[in-house]
Amino acid sequence: MVFPRISQRNRLLPILIIPFIAQTTIVIGLVSYIYFQTSKRTINDLAAQLRGELTARIERELSGYFTSPHNINQLNAAAFIGGELDFENPQNIHQMFQQFQFTPFLFSIYCGTEKGEFLGVGAQEFGGKPYLQNLSKQTNYRFHYYNTDVQGNRLSFVADDGPYDPRSRPWYQAAVAAQRPTWSEIYLDFATFLPTITAARPVYSSDGKLLGVCATDVSTPTDFRQFLSKLQIGKTGQAFVVDTTGRLISSSTDEPLTVGTGDDSVLLTAQQSESVLIRDTAAYLQTRFGGWDQIERSQQLDFTLNQQKYFVQVLPFRDTHGLDWLIVVTIPEADFMAGIYAQNRNAMFLMIVALTGAIAIALWTARRIVRPITRLSEAANEIATGELSPAIAPSSILEFQGLNIAFQKMAVQLQANFQELQKREQEQDNLITAYSRFLPNQYLEFLQVSSVTEIHVGDHVQQEMSVLFADIRNFTSMSEQMTPRETFEFINIYLAWMESAISDQNGFIDKYIGDAIMALFPGSPRDAINAGIAMLEKLKQYNAQRIQQQQNPIEIGIGINTGILMLGTVGGENRMDSTVISDAVNLASRIENLTKEYGIPLLISEHTYARLGNASSETHSFDCCYQIRELDRVRVRGKSENVTIYEVFDADPFPIRVKKQEMLEIFETAIIHYRLCAFDHAEILFSQCVAVNPGDQGARVYLNRCQQKYYNFQVTMLETSFALIKNPQQFTDRFYETLFERLPQARAMFVNTNFIQQKQKLWSSIELVCENLRRPDLLSGVLKGLGATHVQYGVQPEHYALAGDVFLATFAECLGEAWTEEVKQAWTAAYATIQTLMVTGAEEVLKITREESAD
Secondary structure: OOOOOOOOOOOHHHHHHHHHHHHHHHHHHHHHHHHHHHHHHHHHHHHHHHHHHHHHHHHHHHHHHHHHHHHHHHHHHHHHHOOOOOOOOOOEOHHHHHHHHHOOOEEEEEEEEOOOOEEEEEEOOOOOOEEEEEEOOOOOOEEEEEEEOOOOEEEEEEEEEEEOOHHHOHHHHHHHHHOOOEEOOOEEOOOOOOEEEEEEEEEEOOOOOEEEEEEEEEEOOHHHHHHHHHOOOOOOOEEEEEEOOOEEEEEOOOOOOEEOOHHHOEEOEHHHOOOHHHHHHHHHHHHHHOOHHHOOOOEEEEEEEOOEEEEEEEEEEEOOOOOEEEEEEEEEOHHHHHHHHHHHHHHHHHHHHHHHHHHHHHHHHHHHHHHHHHHHHHHHHHHHOOOOOOOOOOOOOHHHHHHHHHHHHHHHHHHHHHHHHHHHHHHHHHHHHHHHHHOOHHHHHHOOOOOHHHOOOOOEEEEEEEEEEEEEOOHHHHHHOOOHHHHHHHHHHHHHHHHHHHHOOOOEEEEEEOOEEEEEEOOOHHHHHHHHHHHHHHHHHHHHHHHHOOOOOOOEEEEEEEEEEEEEEEEOOOOEEEEEEOHHHHHHHHHHHHHHHHOOOEEEEHHHHHOOOOOOOOOOOEOOOEOEEEEEEEOOOOOOOOEEEEEEOOOOOHHHHHHHHHOHHHHHHHHHHHHOOOHHHHHHHHHHHHHHOOOOHHHHHHHHHHHHOOOOHHHHHHHHHHHOOOOHHHHHHHHHHHHHHHOHHHHHHHOOOOHHHHHHHHHHHHHHHHHOOOOHHHHHHHHHHHHHHHHOOOOOOOHHHHHHHHHHHHHHHHHHHHOOHHHHHHHHHHHHHHHHHHHHHHHHHHHHHHHHHHO
16 A cells, blocks of 8 residues: 655644644734834824924024024115215214124124225124224224224224235125125134124115125024024934035034134034934935935935934025025934834733733643544554554543544454465565566656556656766677686676666666676766766775786776666567667767777766866866866767767876876866877877876877877868768768769669668768778778778779769768868878778789689
8 A cells, every 4th residue: 555645744732732823923913013013104204294393493593593694784785875884984883783782693794895995893702792893094904903882882992903905805706796695605714713604795876886795794603503402303313504515514413513723624524523423314415415415405314324224304495695505304213113112022022921821722722632632543553563452442522432443443354454465565575676676666767657567668758867888898808718607707796896886876777788787877977977986996896806816807998978868668569678769878888989999997978077067168177076187079980070078087096096187287288289280299298198197098099199190180171071061861862973974884883782771881981981080000991991892892993083083072062162172182182092092902802812713
């Protein structure tokens, strides 16, 4: 019986308790959340309202301070025009004196004429005693100070402050340039070093002639700072006023508004403030708007700093005379949220109390239900373990008592069938074990069947896998020295050593082919590589045992490729077998054959290498996993394109492995020179590899090739151009058409020939020649053998020249524009060699034939 798999098992007691607790928690948490969010929205609304009211109050206060100076200037201008101001010899300045007395935040009140005269009231320090100030022809245009009485009458001379020309002063020139009442830029007064701004008004006669300028110096009032500091701006909020350059006009803090001393004093900017809140708010507004002069309207903002939220209100303060300041109020959200957080803590405490009560009630209720169910569960477990006569206590609950009776009846029935079931299960296990030794269980999983009896001929599945081929080197010569019995024993011992290396790496053996092994790895290609390394390590252990038994050690070659495979069953009605069909399998077998040529035990294809992941296109190495190096680009039989193969040398003897790793960069550089046909440079580098590591068979193979000077530009061009022919049938059809056109008598040689097979043979012969262009020793034998074979079909040595012309013409037609002069010369030279070797083979056969005829 197959039981459904349950991913997670839970006890009944928590199932009964948790929903009750969860419901209580959700309700309390939801109420708390809604309360918190509602309170937060209310706080935001209150904060917005408070910010608006505070900035409005500050605006009204500033308006009261900065409206009076222009009104005073207007009155003094009227007195100026009416001739009430005596600039030459002033004895009384009652009007200006009264204005100064009743406006405590003014520093000076004065007028200057176009003649350079000056008359005013001012103090030498803010809040100090007022003096009459005069400059005229009578004072020789020097700035004089005089004492006054309470009515503003001039008394004694006080001081001479030197020459002075009001017409050259910024306040005078600004009013004349504006031709209307205006404000100067804010500056530090030279006497008090307080932030000061001047209200100036040009005075014109009835005919529009400029008479002079009346002005009033306004220092930032101390009581305005006191007003700001007394505002209820939350608990830790701040308010401040800046001009459009960011200079601090006033603030609710008691910090100085200037930095430096004496003549080096300058106005403090908001971002230089000692108050962290003012400084951070200024930095935020500067970043947000890109400049203070970009703030055109009242705005309510908020920003977060150090996980603390702040509410900000910024309000432009402007008048019709050019005053352009900004009022800023900033309040930390924490000033409002403290009460909310306290309420949340209370709510959390109540929730814990409610949860505790809910748990207690739920436990009491659940235990009343769970206790009888637990007794039934224990009885069921006893039955499951083979105790078919469990002791079940009676229950007062009718439903549970009915279950008790049912359990007892079930136990009787189960006891009767239990022994029979055990017997059948044992037989089934034995059968499955026997099947699995002939058909891997993985096949059943891939075909999605639970038993071998469910498999049918033609069942198949497509899946990407890695294929491993392993073969014993020189097995044929070894077997010739053993009896059949000894051969079987040797193979079985060897395969037993190798089997665990494959299965331990999540692979399975698809089939044994004599001494060869074909294994599949459905998971990561790393499994296949790990298995290959493990096989080589086990081979070392096996060889050590053979040496102890005075037997020769053996060598194996392993080739690995990764690709899409088709797994399934083939056969007929009475006999079927599992098989794997794929071009990837053929390539793995070809790569295993290449291990013999290179003398390297473990090679993988570019497809396996690409799927390893984390590959570096520059170093071609997997430093975190394997020791791998690119070995060659080869074109195996049946392939029209080159395939890159890689050597995995993790299983090499330690000294060889270390030296290969040390020389890896030189080896790779040598291959680059080799592929660029720079054989002299390549030979030097490969010689270094062999000198440092004599056991490096890959470097030794390349060194031999370089020394033979066989790889050259012509072979590369031949391989490249041959790969451009994508339609072999078109090539062979056109070859024979052209041959029969130029040599009609050649048709007689193919009277009884299957032309489809003949064309296939032609293409296979061409492929064979191209495959062996880089193996001169093999190529010579192949071509001589072809020449010897052609003799029996009536081909004479003189026919090869004409066949060569047809061969080159067919190539030219199939390649089209790719048939360049360089390609033509390469193939012409290549065919001359091919023709020589084939004629040599043909003449050897003809010679033997003539000698036999003579005998």
